[in-house]
Structures are given as structure tokens and as C-alpha cells.
Amino acid sequence: MITPADNSNTALAIDSKGLESLKQSARQNSPDSLKAAATQFEALFVNMIMKSMREATPQDGLFDNQQTKMYTSMLDQQLSQNMASRGIGLADVLIRQLSSTQMATAVTPDGADATKAVSDTSDLRAEILRNMAERNALAHQRSSEAHAMQARGGVNNTTTAASAVSKPAHVQAFQDKVAAHAEEASRTTGIPAKFMLGQAALESGWGKRVIRTADGGSSHNLFGIKAGANWKGKTVDAVTTEYVDGVAQKRVEKFRAYDSYADSFRDYAQLMRNNPRYEKVLANASDVKGFAQGLQRAGYATDPNYATKLTNIINRNLSA
Structure with missing residues (x-):
């Protein structure tokens, strides 16, 4: 000094x-x-x-x-x-x-x-x-x-x-808010909690871009899960970006809405366990890159850079 x-x-x-x-x-x-x-x-x-x-x-x-x-x-x-x-x-x-x-x-x-x-x-x-x-x-x-x-x-x-080196404030705040829910989901899926935290961070902008309901409340949808024909719960419409043949397009889609972040993690865990398309994702859940690439191959998102973005978020902010 x-x-x-x-x-x-x-x-x-x-x-x-x-x-x-x-x-x-x-x-x-x-x-x-x-x-x-x-x-x-x-x-x-x-x-x-x-x-x-x-x-x-x-x-x-x-x-x-x-x-x-x-x-x-x-x-x-x-x-x-x-x-x-x-x-x-x-x-x-x-x-x-x-x-x-x-x-x-x-x-x-x-x-x-x-x-x-x-x-x-x-x-x-x-x-x-x-x-x-x-x-x-x-x-x-x-x-x-x-x-x-x-x-x-x-x-x-x-x-x-x-x-001991501190994380950025927004990372620590997000982790403090939902880490317990991630740990619970990890016990039921076998997916490391930090992998799910990273995906929730990517989808929601560290909790700052969670989809809002019509009255301005939170949908608590941390994973950007859409509401298909079989979904019987609450929904919310929102503008999202989808990639068609590598070209970004804005669309209005229907997404699931939850009463809490805990419900969001539980529904995500159920989706991973029960949907056959994500079987290989669970099989490769021990490796960051394998998990991220598995999600992209399974069609979780249309962004061609989704796996790279998710891998970087987990490695840079949640690997400690």
C-alpha cells in the first residue's frame, strides 16, 4: 500500500x-x-x-x-x-x-x-x-x-x-432470496442448486426482469416457463424474444404464474423430472457445460447462445 x-x-x-x-x-x-x-x-x-x-x-x-x-x-x-x-x-x-x-x-x-x-x-x-x-x-x-x-x-x-472474496451485490441478494428453494429442488432432481440458480438468473435478469402480471404484481416465474394447453394454473401474457432460423423475433406468449418463488422452483423441478425431453439433461447434471448444452439441445430456449450464456453465468458468479 x-x-x-x-x-x-x-x-x-x-x-x-x-x-x-x-x-x-x-x-x-x-x-x-x-x-x-x-x-x-x-x-x-x-x-x-x-x-x-x-x-x-x-x-x-x-x-x-x-x-x-x-x-x-x-x-x-x-x-x-x-x-x-x-x-x-x-x-x-x-x-x-x-x-x-x-x-x-x-x-x-x-x-x-x-x-x-x-x-x-x-x-x-x-x-x-x-x-x-x-x-x-x-x-x-x-x-x-x-x-x-x-x-x-x-x-x-x-x-x-x-x-472469501465477495460476490457482486445483486448476485448475493438474488442468491440469498432463492437459494433455499434451489436446494429443495436440487434434492428432488439431482441438479446442483447453483445450476438452477444460474438458469433462474439468466431467465429473470437476477430477479430484476421477472414477468409482471396485469396489475403490476410478480408472476414469480423465474425460469420463463410457458403455459401450454395442459397448464391449469394462473397465466400472464408477456412479450418475449424467440429465434426462428437464427433470427430474433418479438412475440406475445402466455407464461405460467405462481404464488411464490418456491412454487416456481417446484414447478421447474417437476418439469425436469416428468418431461421425457429433459432426461439427458438430468443425466448430465453433474457438469456445467453438459447441463447447459443439454438444455439447449432439448429445446428449452431458442436462443442459439443460450448454453454459452448459462455456462458463463454459473462459472463466473456461482462456482464458489
């Missing part, structure tokens, strides 16, 4: 002592603390860019797993730290902005008002520095915990350390 006392670009990005030093120096409201905090903010910004680039790159190769993802994340943090120590310009802009504000107020004609203005600006700058330090500490906290767990547990504890 880069601090006023250590500007070396070889300092570890997940060094907890460096984080504490940065927070202490921020309280001193010194030029050095301003530079250190601005540099750390720049490192955080660069790390966010690198993380977005990683997420946009396919990660389902032979050597892609939770362990490699954890070490790649740690490497990206260190690279971000090194790049920020050399500077991409963001830290310099922050320093000029905060420093120029203080200098401008210091030269006002009225001596008493100028003193008050400088004091207020100094307090503001100190608060900004503290906030930046706290933000950096929060951003690296979970990676530090994973690193510490890895050091305590040795190489055999890699999976546990990897699971």
Missing part, C-alpha cells in the same frame, strides 16, 4: 498496515496524505477498469477456476497499484483540485473571513481524505481476508480463501 512514508510501487496492494497508515495520515491533513490518498483512489479506479475488462473476457477455458480467478484478482490489484504509482493523471487532477481550492480561499481580502474559509476548506479536505481512505480500505478488505486465510490454511485451503 502506498503511504506518505512508503511510495514504493512494490508495496502490496492488500497490505493492511498500509491501509491503517493511510487512514492515520489522512487525519493529519498534510500534502503528503493528500498525495497518498489520491494515488490510492487512482489505483482503485484502475482496478475497477481491469475488473470490467476481465468480466468482458470469456473465462471458461481449461485452466479457469476459482483458484486462478483469486490469484488473477490479486495480480490485478498489484498491477493497479504499480500503474497508479507511475500515474495516469487522475491523482494529479485530484491533488490540483483540492489544493487550488485551499489556495484560492487563502488570498481573499478580508483577513477574518479568509481564515475561516481556509479552516473550512481544510476540514473539508480532511474529510475527503478520510472518506477516500475508508473507501480504499473497504475495497481491499475482502481480498486481504482471502490472502490471510490462504496464508493460515496453506495451499489446501485455496477454495476456502477464494470463497
Whole structure:
């Protein structure tokens, strides 16, 4: 961690002592603390860019797993730290902005008002520095915990350390809401709960695009299951995209509606168990790619990229 006392670009990005030093120096409201905090903010910004680039790159190769993802994340943090120590310009802009504000107020004609203005600006700058330090500490906290767990547990504890890295908020929220229902469905079908969570996430946009009823309520249909002639339950009409000969077309279709997400998972489990077209899906439910490709071959969806999308969602967000 880069601090006023250590500007070396070889300092570890997940060094907890460096984080504490940065927070202490921020309280001193010194030029050095301003530079250190601005540099750390720049490192955080660069790390966010690198993380977005990683997420946009396919990660389902032979050597892609939770362990490699954890070490790649740690490497990206260190690279971000090194790049920020050399500077991409963001830290310099922050320093000029905060420093120029203080200098401008210091030269006002009225001596008493100028003193008050400088004091207020100094307090503001100190608060900004503290906030930046706290933000950096929060951003690296979970990676530090994973690193510490890895050091305590040795190489055999890699999976546990990897699971300490937090998931995106929307992924965790969705998983917390329906994980119990997925576990119940898993016991009756043999399909791993995370596979069903991934499919529900793909069909519903992590629960944000669940089909709405006519009165604006939720259909609780997480799997996009349509209502055929044999369906005796509630239904809802919705616009959907279907692919005909590889060409996307908008259509209005009738979908099943449930009273709860638990009912949605139970109906999905029953569909998988009782419909002969999904026998091979259940037979290959132990493998992510086999499960996803089996669903596509069975005609669960017409999207030609359905299996790839489902595989990526499960591997990137639910494999821990």
C-alpha cells in the first residue's frame, strides 16, 4: 500500500498496515496524505477498469477456476497499484483540485473571513481524505481476508480463501432470496442448486426482469416457463424474444404464474423430472457445460447462445 512514508510501487496492494497508515495520515491533513490518498483512489479506479475488462473476457477455458480467478484478482490489484504509482493523471487532477481550492480561499481580502474559509476548506479536505481512505480500505478488505486465510490454511485451503472474496451485490441478494428453494429442488432432481440458480438468473435478469402480471404484481416465474394447453394454473401474457432460423423475433406468449418463488422452483423441478425431453439433461447434471448444452439441445430456449450464456453465468458468479 502506498503511504506518505512508503511510495514504493512494490508495496502490496492488500497490505493492511498500509491501509491503517493511510487512514492515520489522512487525519493529519498534510500534502503528503493528500498525495497518498489520491494515488490510492487512482489505483482503485484502475482496478475497477481491469475488473470490467476481465468480466468482458470469456473465462471458461481449461485452466479457469476459482483458484486462478483469486490469484488473477490479486495480480490485478498489484498491477493497479504499480500503474497508479507511475500515474495516469487522475491523482494529479485530484491533488490540483483540492489544493487550488485551499489556495484560492487563502488570498481573499478580508483577513477574518479568509481564515475561516481556509479552516473550512481544510476540514473539508480532511474529510475527503478520510472518506477516500475508508473507501480504499473497504475495497481491499475482502481480498486481504482471502490472502490471510490462504496464508493460515496453506495451499489446501485455496477454495476456502477464494470463497472469501465477495460476490457482486445483486448476485448475493438474488442468491440469498432463492437459494433455499434451489436446494429443495436440487434434492428432488439431482441438479446442483447453483445450476438452477444460474438458469433462474439468466431467465429473470437476477430477479430484476421477472414477468409482471396485469396489475403490476410478480408472476414469480423465474425460469420463463410457458403455459401450454395442459397448464391449469394462473397465466400472464408477456412479450418475449424467440429465434426462428437464427433470427430474433418479438412475440406475445402466455407464461405460467405462481404464488411464490418456491412454487416456481417446484414447478421447474417437476418439469425436469416428468418431461421425457429433459432426461439427458438430468443425466448430465453433474457438469456445467453438459447441463447447459443439454438444455439447449432439448429445446428449452431458442436462443442459439443460450448454453454459452448459462455456462458463463454459473462459472463466473456461482462456482464458489
